[in-house]
Amino acid sequence: MAELTLKDTKKKASTFNLRRKPRLGETIIQGLLFFSGFFSIFVTLGIVYELGKEALLFFQMPEVNLLATLTTTEWKPHIGKFGIWPLLNSTLMTTLIAMAIAIPLGMSVAVYLSEYASPGVRDTLKPILEVLAGIPTIVYGYFALTFMTPILREIFGRDVVQIYNTGSAGLVMGILILPLITSMTEDSLSAVPRSLREAAYGMGATKLEVALQIVVPAALSGIAAAVIVGISRAIGETMIVAVAAGAGPNFTFSPFVGAETITGHIVRISGGDLSYDSIDYNSIFALGLFLFFITLVLNIISQAIVRRFREVYE
């Protein structure tokens, strides 16, 4: 036994190396887990491939012309006119109205929660915001149609405001996006270290000055990301506009008349029994692909902003 040299033990160990022992079960499981991780790539590829394929068919149809689609202002499938602007315009309008509500309100609530509210108040308010964020969008659609629209009609007159209008859809969409912007902004505000605030107080700054001139600029990347995610959410929002914004594409800049957004159009077209390979069927894929790319670009921008401009504190 005493002769057992170091070399021998090493040799022995290498023959019994458990690390190298083939374990079929482990390998299979690891393969399955990798497949699960990779599955999301399939989903993205599936979206790009399926939507791209049908969208390509759409643009190959004799009635459709890419240039005309991008430049003309009439979307009337039954007479072969496919100008995207009426749909895109109302999408942008509802988004603009929603953001005009959600950005100032959302930021104010976030600043209030993070800088002003006592812990007790914060602990009651945050769950309320979570409840607001968890309500299905169809309920907001119902709210827009049965609450916001009558109010708008009372204020601006029944002959001015139509029953279906982009204004009320946009306003309610703002309420929908408010908790999203608030919680993302609040997260980045609370990530700003205490020491920065204390330093500013030490210099004699008031509470407001600390909040708006120290904390908000320090959290700006997170806030910008929140706004962009909010915009992307508003563009993709469907049920509110499907219920409240009206049916039928309409190229208008008035928030008081009905106009269909991209998402609203997709829902209405596919609501009936859609037959495959019809021009309507292919058009929703083209519109879907368009939506996918807009929101994808917005999401990538927001992630890039967070990565690029994030202030890292010790």
Add this chain to the structure above:
Amino acid sequence: MRERSIVQGFDNNLGARNRKGVIWHIVFQTSTVVGILALIALMLNVINSAFGYVAYEAKVDPDSLAVDGTSLENQSKEQLVALLQSTLSSGAYNKLNNEEPFESRSREEVYQLVVERIVRPQVVEVWNLWPSLTQADNIRVTVAQDHPEAELDFISWLTYDFVSRPQTSEPFTAGVRTAILGSLWTIMFTILLAFPIGVGAAIYLEEYASDNWLNRIIQTNINNLAGVPSIVYGILGLAIFVRTLEPFTSGKIFGVENITSENGRTVLAAGLTLGLLVLPIIIINAREAIRAVPRSLRNASYGVGATKWQTVWSHVLPNALPGILTGTILAASRAIGETAPLVVVGASTAISFDPSSPFSKFTTLPIQIYQWTSRPQDEFRSLAAAAILVLLVLLLSLNASAVLLRNRFSRRF
């Protein structure tokens, strides 16, 4: 006065700065109040529509259907069946009998049929809760003047019957049982698809993946998928599950022959579509839960000779499970509330029978709400409000169970 002399030549302007501070404080506080008011308005608006006076006229006066002094409500099942047989055309009677024989229907169901087919109450006008409470006298006078035939009742649209009855096209007999069951079936397939793959992906990314380009792409991709609008998933589901995989989702390859679900627009297709939709949510939540399990636990496991998978299965997963389940419940409640993708996938507009297999046609609670909301008549708005209350109660109980789960089982290391 002394302070002022120290900072002489420097105007600290404190009064104005403090005023500004107070003004903005009020602005911030008001914004918060506005947000809360919006939530309250939303709830009150729904409650307001779900209750109230309704004036209705019966096509046939129930009193005229009394037999030997027994009013319609107290008649036996046999009497009611006889009434149906004598009043309806034989074709309509046989059709009802073929759907389900009268012998196997309960008295309650037959009574419903009599009300629906013979008495046929028609809604004349509907009032919301607020006017019903404040102007009840006015309403009574108006109804007496304009519709002398009409009956006026204060009703709650949300009743036990509303939850337990199948869908019909008549506002008085409509219910949401079909829709609730449709939602539950759909969610089942959503979870069956998204839970294993989502948790698997989370384990892979947290425990196995090294920091190379492929895994970075997977991570970025998951974040991007979480931001894709839900309607895009609906279009994807239409292309893949409804069209390409039609033999699978319509059950043809399993030998299911059912004309109604031949086109693949089934519970299964809807569930899988929503599964893709909630997958990123489940992955992101599960990753967080797994990351919260401390390193020391894993090292202890390796120290006694466990393999990687043994460590993950016996130590990481049990400790991360409450977090994973909470995330899954949240994902499920998101899926239950989704409407747009299901409209695109092809939820049926009017079905009155419950889904009974993965290959059934379906409608879900949000779809039902959407349908009722889109109709111009007030009585359907009230039905939609009642259905919204059912949906919110369902979601609230799901979320409450998630919170309970988190508080009950979460361990701090």
